[in-house]
Amino acid sequence: MFEYLPMHVAPWGVEIVIYFFLIGTASMVFAVAAGHATFGHVAEPLKNFEVTGAIIALVLLAAVVPLLILDISQPWRFLNPILYFRWTSPLSWGSLFLPLFGLAILGFLYGIYTKHPLIQRYSAILGTLLALSMPLYTGLDLMVNHARELWANPTIPMLFVVLSITSGAGLVALVQLVLGRLTQPMTRQIRFMLAFSTGVTFWLFLGLVMTMVYGTEEVQGAFAAINNDFALEFYGIAFVIGTLVPMVIVFGPMLHKVMDFGRKPIAVTIAGLCGALGAYVLRDVLIHAGQLAQLYY
Numbered sequence: 001m002f003e004y005l006p007m008h009v010a011p012w013g014v015e016i017v018i019y020f021f022l023i024g025t026a027s028m029v030f031a032v033a034a035g036h037a038t039f040g041h042v043a044e045p046l047k048n049f050e051v052t053g054a055i056i057a058l059v060l061l062a063a064v065v066p067l068l069i070l071d072i073s074q075p076w077r078f079l080n081p082i083l084y085f086r087w088t089s090p091l092s093w094g095s096l097f098l099p100l101f102g103l104a105i106l107g108f109l110y111g112i113y114t115k116h117p118l119i120q121r122y123s124a125i126l127g128t129l130l131a132l133s134m135p136l137y138t139g140l141d142l143m144v145n146h147a148r149e150l151w152a153n154p155t156i157p158m159l160f161v162v163l164s165i166t167s168g169a170g171l172v173a174l175v176q177l178v179l180g181r182l183t184q185p186m187t188r189q190i191r192f193m194l195a196f197s198t199g200v201t202f203w204l205f206l207g208l209v210m211t212m213v214y215g216t217e218e219v220q221g222a223f224a225a226i227n228n229d230f231a232l233e234f235y236g237i238a239f240v241i242g243t244l245v246p247m248v249i250v251f252g253p254m255l256h257k258v259m260d261f262g263r264k265p266i267a268v269t270i271a272g273l274c275g276a277l278g279a280y281v282l283r284d285v286l287i288h289a290g291q292l293a294q295l296y297y
Contacts, residue, residue, distance in 0.1 A: 012291065017284045019067045020138045021167065023098075024160060025276070026060035027131035028168025029053050030105060032193075034124035034131075037108070045185035049176060051112060056175065057131075058105045065098075090144060094137035101130040135164040142290070150222040150290040153211060159204045163279035165197035166246070170272025173265070182265040191268050195250045198275055201243050205282075225292045230285045238285060242278010246271035 033053025035043035081095035104127030111120025139157030146152045169190050176182035212223035226234050249271040252259025261267050 012287055014284075015067045015070060017280070017287055019064050020135075020160070020283050020287075021280045022060050022064045022067075023138065024135040024164030024279075025167040025171055026057045026064070027101070027134035028164045029060070029171055030057035030101075030108075031128050031131045032168060032172050033057065034108060034128050037111075037121050037124035038128050043189070045183060045189055048181050048183075049172060049186070051109070052175060052179070053172065054105050054109050054112075056171070058102065058109075061098075061102050061105070090137045090140035093133070094141065097130050097133045097137065101127065101134065104130055132161070135160040142286070145290075148290045149216055149218045150212070150286065153208070155204050155207055155211075156286075159201070159208070160283070162197040162200045162204065163282060165193055166201065166242075166272070166275035167279040169193040169197065170269070170274075170276035173269040173272040177265055177269045182269070184263075184265070187263070187265045187268050190272065191250050191263070194246055194268065194271055194275060198243055198246045198250065198271075201275075201278075202247060205239055205243060222289050222292060226285060226289050230289060233281050234285045238278045238282035241274050242281060243275070246275040246278075 030053060032046055033050050033056075035046040036050065079095075081089065081092040085092045085096070087093075104123050107123035108120060108127055111117070111123055136157050139160035142148075142151035143154060143156045144152075173182060173187075173190050176186060209223075212219050212226075215223070248259075249262045249267050252262040262271070
């Protein structure tokens with residue numbers, strides 16, 4: 001599909017999809033790790049994840065930089081968005097915030113190991129703000145492409161933020177479960193994160209569908225392509241498995257006692273992993289479907 005003719009090749013392929021997914025996941029893993037240092041006692045259950053989460057975020061950050069460089073046809077231009085900074089360009093801001101985010105993580109770890117609470121706290125606050133900017137800037141990178149009308153949607157940045165919360169919470173739950181440190185208080189907080197992120201994703205997904213149904217001719221063409229080529233991924237995986245299933249698990253205990261299994265660590269972990277799968281697949285469909293009009297016409 002994406003090699004229709006030599007001049008009709010999707011410029012953004014799977015490398016960008018993986019990059020967007022991993023950088024969003026890394027950002028929210030760090031936000032959880034820095035939760036106690038940032039918010040204090042209210043995030044006490046997250047304290048035992050500080051070092052583990054910061055290291056995971058740093059590893060993911062290191063892994064995505066080569067993907068970003070390899071995706072550029074001329075890798076030596078990687079620093080151009082910073083060297084020729086444009087304040088109206090999300091790419092310039094993202095290229096600036098990316099290394100700053102890495103430095104904030106290192107500062108957070110330094111504060112922990114040197115037992116310096118001020119460095120740890122300030123690095124946590126700065127890192128959390130930079131973490132929020134990661135999925136925001138990737139969503140803005142799509143939104144400002146007015147030539148690709150499916151992407152030129154102001155809900156895309158917010159959608160990428162909540163998808164990152166879901167995948168980050170899922171990874172935190174999995175790691176803590178494997179390490180035997182997923183306590184009931186921490187499970188409750190992760191469940192709250194998933195309830196928020198999947199609930200918002202549900203309404204943003206429906207809004208996205210409505211914009212495609214009643215959108216321009218190009219947007220409706222992209223919607224037709226999604227229905228023809230990506231129906232299983234878009235509806236089956238991204239919506240049903242990635243949104244509805246986690247919602248049933250995390251909201252179920254609020255509705256009926258028979259759904260109380262949704263409070264268990266293993267159930268919350270399953271909800272998070274389903275949500276993470278949906279977060280990846282939804283990004284994949286949006287990025288690929290948004291380029292179809294330019295590939296075929």
